Amino acid sequence: MKLATWNVNSLAVRLPQLLDWLAAHPDTNAIVLQETKLTDDKFPHAELTAAGWQVQWFGQKTYNGVALLSKTPATDVVKNIVGYADEQARVIAGTVDGVRVIGAYIPNGQALDSDKFVYKMAWLDGLRAWLRDELSKHDKLVLMGDFNIAPEDRDCYDPAAFVGQTHTSPQERAHFQALLDLGLTDAYRMFEQAPKSYSWWDYRMLGFQKNKGLRIDHILVSNGLKPDVKSCVIDRAWRKLPKPSDHAPVYVTIG
DNA sequence: ATGTCGCGTGTGACGCGA
Numbered sequence: 001m002k003l004a005t006w007n008v009n010s011l012a013v014r015l016p017q018l019l020d021w022l023a024a025h026p027d028t029n030a031i032v033l034q035e036t037k038l039t040d041d042k043f044p045h046a047e048l049t050a051a052g053w054q055v056q057w058f059g060q061k062t063y064n065g066v067a068l069l070s071k072t073p074a075t076d077v078v079k080n081i082v083g084y085a086d087e088q089a090r091v092i093a094g095t096v097d098g099v100r101v102i103g104a105y106i107p108n109g110q111a112l113d114s115d116k117f118v119y120k121m122a123w124l125d126g127l128r129a130w131l132r133d134e135l136s137k138h139d140k141l142v143l144m145g146d147f148n149i150a151p152e153d154r155d156c157y158d159p160a161a162f163v164g165q166t167h168t169s170p171q172e173r174a175h176f177q178a179l180l181d182l183g184l185t186d187a188y189r190m191f192e193q194a195p196k197s198y199s200w201w202d203y204r205m206l207g208f209q210k211n212k213g214l215r216i217d218h219i220l221v222s223n224g225l226k227p228d229v230k231s232c233v234i235d236r237a238w239r240k241l242p243k244p245s246d247h248a249p250v251y252v253t254i255g
Numbered sequence: 256a257t258g259t260c261g262c263g264t265g266t267g268a269c270g271c272g273a
Contacts, residue, residue, distance in 0.1 A: 203273090
């Protein structure tokens with residue numbers, strides 16, 4: 001099976017690219033999307049249904065918004081973190097083909113001294129508490145999405161330049177490690193990968209052309225799923241097409 | 256070093272978030 005995640009940075013803009021990606025990866029069982037930036041009434045479910053997808057979506061005005069697309073219907077669908085009251089639409093989960101699929105858009109955090117960073121830390125506490133419970137119920141589980149955390153220095157094009165900023169701070173990395181400590185594995189690091197592999201590049205300053213990026217989009221697999229993971233790919237090509245998202249899709253093949 | 260996007264407001268330049 002193939003499971004994927006993609007921060008599309010507005011599904012209204014990126015629907016054609018998404019449909020192209022789905023057509024190019026017909027073996028995909030499920031994909032989670034972040035930053036759809038659409039209220040639920042504006043979600044393009046008809047187009048996606050016509051393309052053969054079962055769709056669950058959860059959005060809001062202007063920011064955030066997530067979706068779960070699958071070939072077979074997702075069951076036990078949950079929107080946002082159970083036990084953590086959140087006004088923002090950042091999580092969607094469902095069980096697809098026997099795998100608990102959790103798609104997450106973890107807060108950006110903006111700056112270490114900002115209210116948004118306080119929110120990011122509290123949000124991650126909430127996510128971890130809920131995940132512990134989900135892992136106790138589901139042997140095969142995947143948590144994937146835009147984490148807005150570069151777990152190690154090799155996941156950042158210039159670690160020194162990021163000291164004192166978000167995405168690489170010890171606090172954020174401690175949260176990432178705490179998720180792994182629940183019994184999850186970073187699928188990308190299960191395999192040998194090219195150096196300077198990133199999943200996001202700033203639109204500004206020729207970030208992609210200069211490969212000034214971060215690896216912040218992740219797929220974490222449970223111990224029950226891990227032995228079956230065959231590969232993990234950052235689909236970099238989709239970042240260089242016309243009107244790209246600032247994030248590349250990431251996917252795992254399993255089985 | 257913040258030079259690009261996308262959205263909402265409200266019809267067009269600007270503020271916000273990433």
